[in-house]
Amino acid sequence: MTKAAEDDERSLATRIAADIRGMLISGEFAAAEKLSEQQMASRFGISRNTLREVFRLLTSQGLLDYIPNRGVFVAAPGEAAVVDIYRARRIIQKGAVEAASRDHPAIARMRATVAEAEAARAEGDWRRVGTTNMEFHRAMVDLCDSPRLAAAFDLLLAELRLVFGQLEDTSQLHEPYIALNAALTELLERGALSRAVSELDAYLVKSQHSVLAALRRRG
Amino acid sequence: MTKAAEDDERSLATRIAADIRGMLISGEFAAAEKLSEQQMASRFGISRNTLREVFRLLTSQGLLDYIPNRGVFVAAPGEAAVVDIYRARRIIQKGAVEAASRDHPAIARMRATVAEAEAARAEGDWRRVGTTNMEFHRAMVDLCDSPRLAAAFDLLLAELRLVFGQLEDTSQLHEPYIALNAALTELLERGALSRAVSELDAYLVKSQHSVLAALRRRG
DNA sequence: CGGGTTGGATTGTTCAACAATCTTAATTGT
DNA sequence: ACAATTAAGATTGTTGAACAATCCAACCCG
Numbered sequence: 001m002t003k004a005a006e007d008d009e010r011s012l013a014t015r016i017a018a019d020i021r022g023m024l025i026s027g028e029f030a031a032a033e034k035l036s037e038q039q040m041a042s043r044f045g046i047s048r049n050t051l052r053e054v055f056r057l058l059t060s061q062g063l064l065d066y067i068p069n070r071g072v073f074v075a076a077p078g079e080a081a082v083v084d085i086y087r088a089r090r091i092i093q094k095g096a097v098e099a100a101s102r103d104h105p106a107i108a109r110m111r112a113t114v115a116e117a118e119a120a121r122a123e124g125d126w127r128r129v130g131t132t133n134m135e136f137h138r139a140m141v142d143l144c145d146s147p148r149l150a151a152a153f154d155l156l157l158a159e160l161r162l163v164f165g166q167l168e169d170t171s172q173l174h175e176p177y178i179a180l181n182a183a184l185t186e187l188l189e190r191g192a193l194s195r196a197v198s199e200l201d202a203y204l205v206k207s208q209h210s211v212l213a214a215l216r217r218r219g
Numbered sequence: 220m221t222k223a224a225e226d227d228e229r230s231l232a233t234r235i236a237a238d239i240r241g242m243l244i245s246g247e248f249a250a251a252e253k254l255s256e257q258q259m260a261s262r263f264g265i266s267r268n269t270l271r272e273v274f275r276l277l278t279s280q281g282l283l284d285y286i287p288n289r290g291v292f293v294a295a296p297g298e299a300a301v302v303d304i305y306r307a308r309r310i311i312q313k314g315a316v317e318a319a320s321r322d323h324p325a326i327a328r329m330r331a332t333v334a335e336a337e338a339a340r341a342e343g344d345w346r347r348v349g350t351t352n353m354e355f356h357r358a359m360v361d362l363c364d365s366p367r368l369a370a371a372f373d374l375l376l377a378e379l380r381l382v383f384g385q386l387e388d389t390s391q392l393h394e395p396y397i398a399l400n401a402a403l404t405e406l407l408e409r410g411a412l413s414r415a416v417s418e419l420d421a422y423l424v425k426s427q428h429s430v431l432a433a434l435r436r437r438g
Numbered sequence: 439c440g441g442g443t444t445g446g447a448t449t450g451t452t453c454a455a456c457a458a459t460c461t462t463a464a465t466t467g468t
Numbered sequence: 469a470c471a472a473t474t475a476a477g478a479t480t481g482t483t484g485a486a487c488a489a490t491c492c493a494a495c496c497c498g
Contacts (some may be wrong), residue, residue, distance in 0.1 A: 011287055011481070037449070047483045049268055052450090056272060060279035062367075068230055069449060069490050088368040091314030099310070148281075148378075149307040152371035159367075230450070256480070266452045271481090288459050288480060 013053040016044050020054065024063050024074065025158070027165030031076035035064070062159045077163050079212055085156050086208040092153050093140055093204065094197050100143035102191035109139040110185045117178045126171040130164060133174050136181050140200075143188075160211075167214050177207065232272040235263050239273065243282050243293065244377070246384030250295035254283070281378045296382050298431055304375050305427040311372050312359055312423065313416050319362035321410035328358040329404045336397045345390040349383060352393050355400050362407075379430075386433050396426065 010018075023029060041051040055072045058064045065073045077085070100107070113136040120128035134157050141153045164170050180203050187196040229237075242248060260270040278285045284292045296304070319326070332355040339347035353376050360372045383389050399422050406415040 013481085038447095048449095049484090050482060053271065053275060056275045057279070060276070071449065071491095084365050084367050087318075087363065087365045088371070091311060091318070091363065091365075091368060095310030095314055099306075144306065144310065146303050146306045146310075148303050148375060149310060149371075152307070152368075152374070155371070156367060232450090257478095267480095268453090269451060290460095290480070 012046060013050050013057065016046060016050070017054045017057040019044070021058060021061070021063060021158070024058070025161040025165050027167075029074045031074055031166050032065075033074045035072045035074065037071070062155050063162055075159070075162060076166075077159055079215060081159065082163060082208065082211055082215060085160055086204055086211075088156055089137075089153075090201060090204050092149060092156075093137065093200060096141045096144035096146075096149070097188070097197050097200055098193060099145075100188060100193060100196075102189070104143050106139045106142040107185065107188050109142070110136055110181070110188070113139060114178065114182045114185055117174075117181065121175065121178060126174065129174045129178070130161075130170055133177060133181070134161065140184075163211065163215065167218055170214075173210055173214060176210075177203070231265060232269050232276065235265060235269070236273045236276040238263070240277060240280070240282060240377070243277070244380040244384050246386075248293045250293055250385050252293045254291045254293065256290070281374050282381055294378070294381060295385075296378055298434060300378065301382060301427065301430055301434060304379055305423055305430075307375055308356075308372075309420060309423050311368060311375075312356065312419060315360045315363035315365075315368070316407070316416050316419055317412060318364075319407060319412060319415075321408070323362050323407075325358045325361040326404065326407050328361070329355055329400070329407070332358060333397065333401045333404055336393075336400065340394065340397060345393065348393045348397070349380075349389055352396060352400070353380065359403075382430065382434065386437055389433075392429055392433060395429075396422070 029035070035055070037048050037051055037055075041048045044051070046054075055064060055066065059066045059072065063075055065075050067073065113132045117129050117132040117136070120126075120132060138150070138153065138157065141150050164173065167173070180199075184196060184199055184203065187199060248254070254274070256267050256270055256274075260267045263270070265273075274283060274285065274291045277283045278291065282294055284294050286292065332351045336348050336351040336355070339345075339351060357369070357372065357376065360369050383392065386392070399418075403415060403418055403422065406418060
Protein backbone atom coordinates (compact mmCIF):
# COMPACT_ATOMS: atom_id res chain seq x y z
CA MET A 1 0.00 0.00 0.00
CA THR A 2 1.35 3.40 -0.96
CA LYS A 3 1.56 6.41 1.27
CA ALA A 4 -1.81 7.47 -0.08
CA ALA A 5 -4.97 6.97 1.94
CA GLU A 6 -3.07 7.86 5.08
CA ASP A 7 -4.46 8.80 8.45
CA ASP A 8 -6.22 11.70 6.83
CA GLU A 9 -5.90 14.55 9.28
CA ARG A 10 -9.12 16.21 8.20
CA SER A 11 -12.31 15.73 10.10
CA LEU A 12 -14.91 13.24 9.01
CA ALA A 13 -17.23 15.97 7.81
CA THR A 14 -14.51 17.57 5.72
CA ARG A 15 -13.57 14.25 4.18
CA ILE A 16 -17.13 13.30 3.26
CA ALA A 17 -17.64 16.80 1.90
CA ALA A 18 -14.68 16.29 -0.43
CA ASP A 19 -16.11 12.94 -1.50
CA ILE A 20 -19.54 14.34 -2.29
CA ARG A 21 -17.96 17.31 -3.98
CA GLY A 22 -16.12 14.95 -6.29
CA MET A 23 -19.32 13.07 -7.03
CA LEU A 24 -21.14 16.29 -7.80
CA ILE A 25 -18.43 17.37 -10.20
CA SER A 26 -18.46 13.96 -11.86
CA GLY A 27 -22.16 14.27 -12.43
CA GLU A 28 -23.08 11.33 -10.21
CA PHE A 29 -26.13 13.18 -9.02
CA ALA A 30 -28.88 14.52 -11.22
CA ALA A 31 -29.27 18.26 -11.42
CA ALA A 32 -31.73 19.66 -8.88
CA GLU A 33 -31.98 16.22 -7.28
CA LYS A 34 -33.05 16.29 -3.68
CA LEU A 35 -30.57 14.87 -1.20
CA SER A 36 -32.44 13.42 1.74
CA GLU A 37 -30.67 13.69 5.06
CA GLN A 38 -31.54 10.19 6.22
CA GLN A 39 -30.65 8.51 2.92
CA MET A 40 -27.36 10.34 2.51
CA ALA A 41 -26.40 9.86 6.15
CA SER A 42 -26.83 6.10 5.99
CA ARG A 43 -25.31 5.92 2.51
CA PHE A 44 -22.09 7.49 3.74
CA GLY A 45 -22.24 5.88 7.15
CA ILE A 46 -22.31 9.09 9.16
CA SER A 47 -24.82 10.60 11.51
CA ARG A 48 -27.42 13.08 10.39
CA ASN A 49 -25.79 15.81 12.46
CA THR A 50 -22.46 15.34 10.76
CA LEU A 51 -24.11 15.20 7.37
CA ARG A 52 -25.76 18.55 7.99
CA GLU A 53 -22.31 20.00 8.58
CA VAL A 54 -21.25 18.55 5.24
CA PHE A 55 -24.28 20.10 3.56
CA ARG A 56 -23.50 23.50 5.05
CA LEU A 57 -19.98 23.22 3.71
CA LEU A 58 -21.04 22.40 0.18
CA THR A 59 -23.85 24.94 0.25
CA SER A 60 -21.40 27.71 1.08
CA GLN A 61 -19.38 26.57 -1.92
CA GLY A 62 -22.36 26.96 -4.19
CA LEU A 63 -22.59 23.28 -5.08
CA LEU A 64 -25.81 22.63 -3.18
CA ASP A 65 -28.96 24.66 -2.84
CA TYR A 66 -30.48 24.86 0.58
CA ILE A 67 -34.15 25.65 1.05
CA PRO A 68 -35.25 26.06 4.68
CA ASN A 69 -37.57 23.34 5.88
CA ARG A 70 -37.44 21.75 2.44
CA GLY A 71 -33.99 20.28 2.32
CA VAL A 72 -30.87 20.30 0.22
CA PHE A 73 -30.79 20.00 -3.54
CA VAL A 74 -28.04 19.60 -6.09
CA ALA A 75 -27.37 23.01 -7.56
CA ALA A 76 -28.61 23.27 -11.13
CA PRO A 77 -26.76 26.15 -12.75
CA GLY A 78 -28.62 27.21 -15.85
CA GLU A 79 -27.77 29.61 -18.62
CA ALA A 80 -28.07 32.63 -16.36
CA ALA A 81 -25.56 31.11 -13.96
CA VAL A 82 -23.13 30.37 -16.78
CA VAL A 83 -23.38 33.93 -18.06
CA ASP A 84 -22.77 35.24 -14.57
CA ILE A 85 -19.85 32.92 -13.96
CA TYR A 86 -18.16 34.07 -17.14
CA ARG A 87 -18.88 37.70 -16.37
CA ALA A 88 -17.09 37.28 -13.06
CA ARG A 89 -14.33 35.25 -14.68
CA ARG A 90 -13.57 37.94 -17.20
CA ILE A 91 -13.16 40.55 -14.51
CA ILE A 92 -11.08 38.39 -12.18
CA GLN A 93 -8.84 36.77 -14.78
CA LYS A 94 -8.18 39.93 -16.74
CA GLY A 95 -7.37 41.74 -13.52
CA ALA A 96 -5.00 38.97 -12.52
CA VAL A 97 -3.20 38.95 -15.84
CA GLU A 98 -2.81 42.72 -15.79
CA ALA A 99 -0.99 42.40 -12.48
CA ALA A 100 1.35 39.69 -13.75
CA SER A 101 5.10 40.06 -13.91
CA ARG A 102 7.03 38.29 -16.66
CA ASP A 103 8.86 35.96 -14.30
CA HIS A 104 6.00 35.07 -12.01
CA PRO A 105 6.26 31.45 -10.90
CA ALA A 106 2.61 30.83 -11.78
CA ILE A 107 3.52 31.14 -15.45
CA ALA A 108 5.65 28.02 -15.16
CA ARG A 109 2.69 26.20 -13.67
CA MET A 110 0.55 27.33 -16.56
CA ARG A 111 3.15 25.98 -18.96
CA ALA A 112 3.17 22.69 -17.07
CA THR A 113 -0.60 22.26 -17.24
CA VAL A 114 -0.50 22.87 -20.98
CA ALA A 115 1.97 20.04 -21.37
CA GLU A 116 -0.13 17.76 -19.19
CA ALA A 117 -3.27 18.60 -21.13
CA GLU A 118 -1.52 17.70 -24.37
CA ALA A 119 -0.44 14.39 -22.87
CA ALA A 120 -3.96 13.69 -21.67
CA ARG A 121 -5.38 14.49 -25.09
CA ALA A 122 -2.94 12.05 -26.66
CA GLU A 123 -4.33 9.36 -24.37
CA GLY A 124 -7.89 10.39 -25.07
CA ASP A 125 -8.37 11.09 -21.37
CA TRP A 126 -10.80 13.97 -21.71
CA ARG A 127 -11.62 14.05 -18.07
CA ARG A 128 -8.00 14.84 -17.29
CA VAL A 129 -7.92 17.39 -20.08
CA GLY A 130 -10.77 19.18 -18.35
CA THR A 131 -9.08 19.01 -14.98
CA THR A 132 -5.78 20.37 -16.24
CA ASN A 133 -7.62 23.10 -18.10
CA MET A 134 -9.15 24.17 -14.80
CA GLU A 135 -5.72 24.11 -13.21
CA PHE A 136 -4.42 26.29 -16.01
CA HIS A 137 -6.92 29.01 -15.27
CA ARG A 138 -6.42 28.57 -11.57
CA ALA A 139 -2.71 29.19 -12.04
CA MET A 140 -3.53 32.24 -14.12
CA VAL A 141 -5.42 33.77 -11.23
CA ASP A 142 -2.45 33.13 -8.98
CA LEU A 143 -0.59 35.67 -11.10
CA CYS A 144 -2.02 38.44 -8.94
CA ASP A 145 -0.93 36.82 -5.65
CA SER A 146 -4.25 37.25 -3.91
CA PRO A 147 -5.40 34.23 -1.93
CA ARG A 148 -8.82 35.78 -1.43
CA LEU A 149 -9.37 36.38 -5.10
CA ALA A 150 -8.12 32.88 -5.81
CA ALA A 151 -10.61 31.47 -3.32
CA ALA A 152 -13.44 33.36 -4.97
CA PHE A 153 -12.29 32.04 -8.33
CA ASP A 154 -12.23 28.50 -6.99
CA LEU A 155 -15.92 28.79 -6.23
CA LEU A 156 -16.62 29.86 -9.79
CA LEU A 157 -14.64 26.99 -11.23
CA ALA A 158 -16.32 24.47 -8.94
CA GLU A 159 -19.72 25.62 -10.08
CA LEU A 160 -18.61 25.48 -13.70
CA ARG A 161 -17.41 21.94 -13.24
CA LEU A 162 -20.85 21.15 -11.88
CA VAL A 163 -22.24 22.34 -15.20
CA PHE A 164 -19.79 20.15 -17.09
CA GLY A 165 -20.80 17.20 -14.96
CA GLN A 166 -24.33 17.54 -16.24
CA LEU A 167 -23.24 17.34 -19.85
CA GLU A 168 -22.63 14.08 -21.67
CA ASP A 169 -19.61 14.73 -23.83
CA THR A 170 -17.25 17.47 -22.75
CA SER A 171 -14.40 16.59 -25.10
CA GLN A 172 -15.30 19.30 -27.58
CA LEU A 173 -15.55 21.76 -24.72
CA HIS A 174 -11.87 21.46 -23.87
CA GLU A 175 -9.99 20.39 -26.97
CA PRO A 176 -9.84 23.76 -28.77
CA TYR A 177 -8.50 25.48 -25.70
CA ILE A 178 -5.31 23.51 -25.31
CA ALA A 179 -3.72 25.46 -28.16
CA LEU A 180 -5.16 28.71 -26.87
CA ASN A 181 -3.74 28.01 -23.43
CA ALA A 182 -0.32 27.49 -24.99
CA ALA A 183 -0.59 30.75 -26.91
CA LEU A 184 -1.65 32.66 -23.80
CA THR A 185 1.22 31.22 -21.81
CA GLU A 186 3.67 32.30 -24.45
CA LEU A 187 2.35 35.85 -24.46
CA LEU A 188 2.84 35.99 -20.70
CA GLU A 189 6.33 34.56 -20.94
CA ARG A 190 7.16 37.33 -23.39
CA GLY A 191 5.64 39.91 -21.09
CA ALA A 192 3.07 40.99 -23.68
CA LEU A 193 0.49 41.82 -21.05
CA SER A 194 -2.04 43.93 -22.93
CA ARG A 195 -1.95 41.49 -25.80
CA ALA A 196 -2.54 38.65 -23.37
CA VAL A 197 -5.48 40.46 -21.80
CA SER A 198 -7.27 40.97 -25.09
CA GLU A 199 -6.59 37.39 -26.15
CA LEU A 200 -7.95 36.19 -22.84
CA ASP A 201 -11.10 38.21 -23.27
CA ALA A 202 -11.78 36.69 -26.69
CA TYR A 203 -10.94 33.30 -25.23
CA LEU A 204 -13.50 33.60 -22.47
CA VAL A 205 -16.21 34.90 -24.78
CA LYS A 206 -15.66 31.94 -27.08
CA SER A 207 -15.60 29.50 -24.17
CA GLN A 208 -18.81 30.91 -22.74
CA HIS A 209 -20.56 30.48 -26.07
CA SER A 210 -19.54 26.88 -26.44
CA VAL A 211 -20.64 26.06 -22.89
CA LEU A 212 -23.98 27.76 -23.45
CA ALA A 213 -24.42 25.92 -26.72
CA ALA A 214 -23.71 22.59 -25.03
CA LEU A 215 -26.15 23.45 -22.27
CA ARG A 216 -28.90 24.25 -24.77
CA ARG A 217 -28.16 21.09 -26.72
CA ARG A 218 -28.82 19.10 -23.61
CA GLY A 219 -32.08 20.94 -23.03
CA MET B 220 -44.65 46.11 20.13
CA THR B 221 -43.67 47.11 16.62
CA LYS B 222 -43.61 44.92 13.60
CA ALA B 223 -39.94 44.32 14.29
CA ALA B 224 -38.78 41.10 15.92
CA GLU B 225 -41.34 39.23 13.88
CA ASP B 226 -41.60 35.53 13.28
CA ASP B 227 -38.22 35.66 11.62
CA GLU B 228 -38.42 33.11 8.87
CA ARG B 229 -34.75 32.25 9.06
CA SER B 230 -33.54 29.29 11.02
CA LEU B 231 -32.19 29.67 14.51
CA ALA B 232 -28.64 29.02 13.34
CA THR B 233 -28.90 31.67 10.65
CA ARG B 234 -30.29 34.21 13.09
CA ILE B 235 -27.61 33.64 15.71
CA ALA B 236 -24.99 33.74 12.98
CA ALA B 237 -26.23 37.19 12.00
CA ASP B 238 -26.10 38.28 15.64
CA ILE B 239 -22.56 37.09 16.17
CA ARG B 240 -21.56 38.55 12.84
CA GLY B 241 -22.79 41.92 14.02
CA MET B 242 -20.88 41.56 17.27
CA LEU B 243 -17.71 40.65 15.42
CA ILE B 244 -18.02 43.68 13.18
CA SER B 245 -18.67 45.91 16.18
CA GLY B 246 -15.51 44.68 17.78
CA GLU B 247 -17.25 43.03 20.73
CA PHE B 248 -14.76 40.20 20.63
CA ALA B 249 -11.04 40.54 20.91
CA ALA B 250 -8.98 39.66 17.87
CA ALA B 251 -7.82 36.04 17.84
CA GLU B 252 -9.98 35.36 20.91
CA LYS B 253 -10.99 31.77 21.31
CA LEU B 254 -14.71 31.08 21.23
CA SER B 255 -15.46 28.04 23.34
CA GLU B 256 -18.35 25.91 22.15
CA GLN B 257 -19.84 25.37 25.59
CA GLN B 258 -19.56 29.00 26.66
CA MET B 259 -20.98 30.40 23.44
CA ALA B 260 -23.75 27.82 23.30
CA SER B 261 -25.01 28.64 26.76
CA ARG B 262 -24.45 32.37 26.23
CA PHE B 263 -26.78 32.38 23.23
CA GLY B 264 -29.09 29.74 24.61
CA ILE B 265 -28.64 27.24 21.82
CA SER B 266 -27.30 23.72 21.72
CA ARG B 267 -23.73 22.93 20.92
CA ASN B 268 -24.75 21.26 17.67
CA THR B 269 -26.56 24.32 16.44
CA LEU B 270 -23.68 26.53 17.48
CA ARG B 271 -21.31 24.45 15.43
CA GLU B 272 -23.49 25.15 12.41
CA VAL B 273 -23.22 28.85 13.21
CA PHE B 274 -19.46 28.56 13.45
CA ARG B 275 -19.26 26.81 10.08
CA LEU B 276 -21.32 29.60 8.58
CA LEU B 277 -19.12 32.37 9.89
CA THR B 278 -15.95 30.44 9.12
CA SER B 279 -16.95 30.16 5.48
CA GLN B 280 -17.44 33.92 5.52
CA GLY B 281 -13.92 34.46 6.73
CA LEU B 282 -14.91 35.99 10.05
CA LEU B 283 -13.79 33.07 12.18
CA ASP B 284 -10.75 30.86 12.00
CA TYR B 285 -11.28 27.19 12.51
CA ILE B 286 -8.45 24.93 13.65
CA PRO B 287 -9.34 21.24 13.79
CA ASN B 288 -9.45 19.81 17.30
CA ARG B 289 -8.47 23.20 18.66
CA GLY B 290 -11.59 25.22 18.22
CA VAL B 291 -12.81 28.40 16.66
CA PHE B 292 -11.09 31.76 16.96
CA VAL B 293 -12.01 35.28 15.98
CA ALA B 294 -10.25 36.04 12.73
CA ALA B 295 -7.42 38.51 13.20
CA PRO B 296 -6.71 40.05 9.81
CA GLY B 297 -3.28 41.67 9.89
CA GLU B 298 -1.46 43.86 7.47
CA ALA B 299 -1.03 41.04 4.96
CA ALA B 300 -4.77 40.46 4.95
CA VAL B 301 -5.49 44.14 4.43
CA VAL B 302 -3.08 44.28 1.51
CA ASP B 303 -4.70 41.22 -0.01
CA ILE B 304 -8.20 42.55 0.51
CA TYR B 305 -7.34 45.77 -1.27
CA ARG B 306 -5.58 43.92 -4.04
CA ALA B 307 -8.75 41.95 -4.66
CA ARG B 308 -10.90 45.06 -4.26
CA ARG B 309 -8.98 46.94 -6.91
CA ILE B 310 -9.49 44.16 -9.42
CA ILE B 311 -13.16 43.60 -8.67
CA GLN B 312 -14.23 47.22 -8.34
CA LYS B 313 -12.31 48.45 -11.36
CA GLY B 314 -13.73 45.60 -13.40
CA ALA B 315 -17.23 46.44 -12.23
CA VAL B 316 -16.90 50.13 -13.06
CA GLU B 317 -15.54 49.35 -16.50
CA ALA B 318 -18.69 47.38 -17.21
CA ALA B 319 -21.00 50.16 -16.03
CA SER B 320 -23.52 51.87 -18.22
CA ARG B 321 -24.36 55.52 -17.63
CA ASP B 322 -27.94 54.85 -16.60
CA HIS B 323 -27.36 51.82 -14.44
CA PRO B 324 -29.73 51.83 -11.45
CA ALA B 325 -26.87 51.13 -9.07
CA ILE B 326 -25.56 54.62 -9.71
CA ALA B 327 -28.66 56.07 -8.10
CA ARG B 328 -28.03 53.89 -5.07
CA MET B 329 -24.48 55.18 -4.91
CA ARG B 330 -25.80 58.73 -5.01
CA ALA B 331 -28.24 57.91 -2.22
CA THR B 332 -25.56 56.48 0.06
CA VAL B 333 -23.47 59.61 -0.43
CA ALA B 334 -26.37 61.72 0.77
CA GLU B 335 -26.92 59.46 3.74
CA ALA B 336 -23.25 59.53 4.66
CA GLU B 337 -23.32 63.33 4.62
CA ALA B 338 -26.33 63.30 6.89
CA ALA B 339 -24.67 60.87 9.25
CA ARG B 340 -21.53 62.99 9.35
CA ALA B 341 -23.64 66.02 10.26
CA GLU B 342 -24.97 64.07 13.23
CA GLY B 343 -21.51 62.85 14.15
CA ASP B 344 -22.70 59.27 13.70
CA TRP B 345 -19.43 57.80 12.47
CA ARG B 346 -20.62 54.28 12.74
CA ARG B 347 -23.35 55.01 10.21
CA VAL B 348 -20.86 56.86 8.02
CA GLY B 349 -18.82 53.68 7.88
CA THR B 350 -21.84 51.53 7.10
CA THR B 351 -23.06 53.76 4.30
CA ASN B 352 -19.55 53.91 2.92
CA MET B 353 -19.59 50.12 2.70
CA GLU B 354 -22.97 50.28 0.97
CA PHE B 355 -21.54 52.75 -1.49
CA HIS B 356 -18.85 50.37 -2.60
CA ARG B 357 -21.27 47.50 -2.55
CA ALA B 358 -23.52 49.38 -4.95
CA MET B 359 -20.51 50.08 -7.13
CA VAL B 360 -19.88 46.39 -7.55
CA ASP B 361 -23.50 45.92 -8.54
CA LEU B 362 -22.67 47.96 -11.63
CA CYS B 363 -21.48 44.81 -13.35
CA ASP B 364 -24.67 42.83 -12.56
CA SER B 365 -22.89 39.77 -11.28
CA PRO B 366 -24.38 38.26 -8.14
CA ARG B 367 -21.41 35.94 -7.75
CA LEU B 368 -18.88 38.73 -7.93
CA ALA B 369 -21.00 40.73 -5.52
CA ALA B 370 -21.04 37.80 -3.10
CA ALA B 371 -17.27 37.53 -3.27
CA PHE B 372 -17.02 41.24 -2.65
CA ASP B 373 -19.33 40.97 0.36
CA LEU B 374 -16.84 38.62 1.94
CA LEU B 375 -14.04 41.11 1.44
CA LEU B 376 -16.07 43.93 2.97
CA ALA B 377 -17.10 41.81 5.93
CA GLU B 378 -13.50 41.01 6.68
CA LEU B 379 -12.56 44.64 6.31
CA ARG B 380 -15.25 45.64 8.76
CA LEU B 381 -13.74 43.13 11.14
CA VAL B 382 -10.51 45.10 10.88
CA PHE B 383 -12.35 48.33 11.58
CA GLY B 384 -13.98 46.75 14.60
CA GLN B 385 -10.55 46.19 16.10
CA LEU B 386 -9.64 49.85 15.81
CA GLU B 387 -10.65 52.46 18.35
CA ASP B 388 -11.50 55.53 16.33
CA THR B 389 -12.55 55.00 12.76
CA SER B 390 -13.90 58.49 12.12
CA GLN B 391 -10.77 59.59 10.29
CA LEU B 392 -10.93 56.44 8.20
CA HIS B 393 -14.22 57.39 6.60
CA GLU B 394 -14.53 61.15 6.63
CA PRO B 395 -12.23 61.97 3.68
CA TYR B 396 -14.01 59.49 1.46
CA ILE B 397 -17.45 61.05 1.54
CA ALA B 398 -16.31 63.74 -0.87
CA LEU B 399 -14.44 61.21 -3.00
CA ASN B 400 -17.55 59.05 -3.19
CA ALA B 401 -19.52 62.02 -4.43
CA ALA B 402 -16.90 62.79 -7.08
CA LEU B 403 -16.84 59.18 -8.24
CA THR B 404 -20.61 59.08 -8.51
CA GLU B 405 -20.63 62.20 -10.61
CA LEU B 406 -18.06 60.76 -13.01
CA LEU B 407 -20.23 57.71 -13.47
CA GLU B 408 -23.34 59.80 -13.97
CA ARG B 409 -21.50 61.64 -16.72
CA GLY B 410 -20.37 58.35 -18.24
CA ALA B 411 -16.70 59.18 -17.81
CA LEU B 412 -15.73 55.57 -17.28
CA SER B 413 -11.98 55.57 -17.79
CA ARG B 414 -11.67 58.68 -15.66
CA ALA B 415 -13.74 56.98 -12.96
CA VAL B 416 -11.55 53.91 -13.09
CA SER B 417 -8.33 55.83 -12.55
CA GLU B 418 -9.89 57.90 -9.77
CA LEU B 419 -11.10 54.71 -8.13
CA ASP B 420 -7.64 53.21 -8.27
CA ALA B 421 -6.10 56.21 -6.55
CA TYR B 422 -8.97 56.14 -4.06
CA LEU B 423 -8.32 52.54 -3.10
CA VAL B 424 -4.58 53.04 -2.81
CA LYS B 425 -5.14 55.94 -0.47
CA SER B 426 -7.73 54.07 1.55
CA GLN B 427 -5.45 51.07 1.92
CA HIS B 428 -2.67 53.26 3.22
CA SER B 429 -4.85 54.90 5.85
CA VAL B 430 -6.16 51.54 7.02
CA LEU B 431 -2.65 50.14 7.26
CA ALA B 432 -1.53 53.20 9.15
CA ALA B 433 -4.37 52.86 11.62
CA LEU B 434 -3.57 49.19 12.04
CA ARG B 435 0.07 49.93 12.79
CA ARG B 436 -0.89 52.71 15.17
CA ARG B 437 -2.86 50.19 17.17
CA GLY B 438 0.16 47.89 17.18
C1' DC C 439 -64.44 19.12 -8.76
C1' DG C 440 -62.27 22.53 -5.41
C1' DG C 441 -60.87 23.54 -0.77
C1' DG C 442 -59.89 22.32 3.76
C1' DT C 443 -58.20 18.49 6.94
C1' DT C 444 -55.55 15.03 8.57
C1' DG C 445 -51.68 11.89 8.86
C1' DG C 446 -47.09 10.74 7.62
C1' DA C 447 -42.61 12.07 6.30
C1' DT C 448 -38.75 15.36 6.51
C1' DT C 449 -36.29 18.95 8.48
C1' DG C 450 -34.92 21.81 12.84
C1' DT C 451 -33.07 21.54 17.31
C1' DT C 452 -31.87 19.62 21.63
C1' DC C 453 -29.74 16.48 24.85
C1' DA C 454 -26.67 13.12 26.66
C1' DA C 455 -23.04 10.25 25.93
C1' DC C 456 -18.57 8.61 24.47
C1' DA C 457 -14.24 8.72 21.54
C1' DA C 458 -10.42 11.45 19.99
C1' DT C 459 -7.46 15.14 20.68
C1' DC C 460 -5.42 18.91 22.93
C1' DT C 461 -3.70 21.36 27.22
C1' DT C 462 -1.91 21.65 31.55
C1' DA C 463 0.21 20.21 35.42
C1' DA C 464 2.38 16.85 38.09
C1' DT C 465 6.12 13.44 37.86
C1' DT C 466 10.23 11.48 36.81
C1' DG C 467 15.12 11.04 35.52
C1' DT C 468 19.44 13.25 35.13
C1' DA D 469 17.12 22.92 39.11
C1' DC D 470 15.71 21.54 34.39
C1' DA D 471 14.10 18.85 30.49
C1' DA D 472 11.38 15.22 29.03
C1' DT D 473 7.48 12.08 30.09
C1' DT D 474 3.30 10.88 31.77
C1' DA D 475 -1.12 11.37 33.64
C1' DA D 476 -5.34 13.99 34.46
C1' DG D 477 -8.63 17.25 32.95
C1' DA D 478 -10.90 19.90 29.54
C1' DT D 479 -12.42 20.61 24.78
C1' DT D 480 -13.65 19.17 20.40
C1' DG D 481 -15.60 15.34 17.16
C1' DT D 482 -19.31 12.35 16.37
C1' DT D 483 -23.19 9.65 17.39
C1' DG D 484 -28.06 8.17 18.41
C1' DA D 485 -32.38 9.15 19.96
C1' DA D 486 -35.98 12.13 20.83
C1' DC D 487 -39.39 15.73 20.05
C1' DA D 488 -41.15 20.12 17.81
C1' DA D 489 -42.00 22.54 13.56
C1' DT D 490 -42.83 22.38 8.90
C1' DC D 491 -43.96 20.48 4.56
C1' DC D 492 -46.37 17.18 1.51
C1' DA D 493 -49.88 14.26 -0.30
C1' DA D 494 -53.79 11.73 0.08
C1' DC D 495 -58.30 12.04 1.68
C1' DC D 496 -62.85 13.86 2.80
C1' DC D 497 -66.69 16.94 2.37
C1' DG D 498 -69.55 20.37 0.44
